[in-house]
Amino acid sequence: MPLGDGTTGIGPLDTAVVWAGAAIALAGALVGGFRGLRRLLAVLRRLEQVVDDWQGVPARPGVPARPGVMERLDTIEQRVGIVVHEVRPNGGASLRDAVHRVDCRTAELTGNQEPPPPATASGDDPG
Numbered sequence: 001m002p003l004g005d006g007t008t009g010i011g012p013l014d015t016a017v018v019w020a021g022a023a024i025a026l027a028g029a030l031v032g033g034f035r036g037l038r039r040l041l042a043v044l045r046r047l048e049q050v051v052d053d054w055q056g057v058p059a060r061p062g063v064p065a066r067p068g069v070m071e072r073l074d075t076i077e078q079r080v081g082i083v084v085h086e087v088r089p090n091g092g093a094s095l096r097d098a099v100h101r102v103d104c105r106t107a108e109l110t111g112n113q114e115p116p117p118p119a120t121a122s123g124d125d126p127g
Helices: 011-055 069-087 095-110
Strands: none
Touching: 011 069, 069 095
């Protein structure tokens, strides 16, 4: 006959039910914690990859070094500086000056009027 207070009236059985419930709750918490830990570790691995990409990675056996973002930006800036030097007139040493000289010589050989002088280094390029 049920007692109405949520117990079976058998002490050892009630104790076993309470312990079983506690064990199930603990197991559920451990499984949930393990899943959460796996997700956290996956996020941390991705974060580590971002940091490695930013800072660069030194060489190791069989794998070449990868420069970091700041080192790569410095390399890009140096290369852009070289390109800028070549496309602006600078008194005869740039590619732009060489093209202008060839254009002037071609105009002389074909009898056309002389092309306009190259733009100044300040960027007043008309075309």
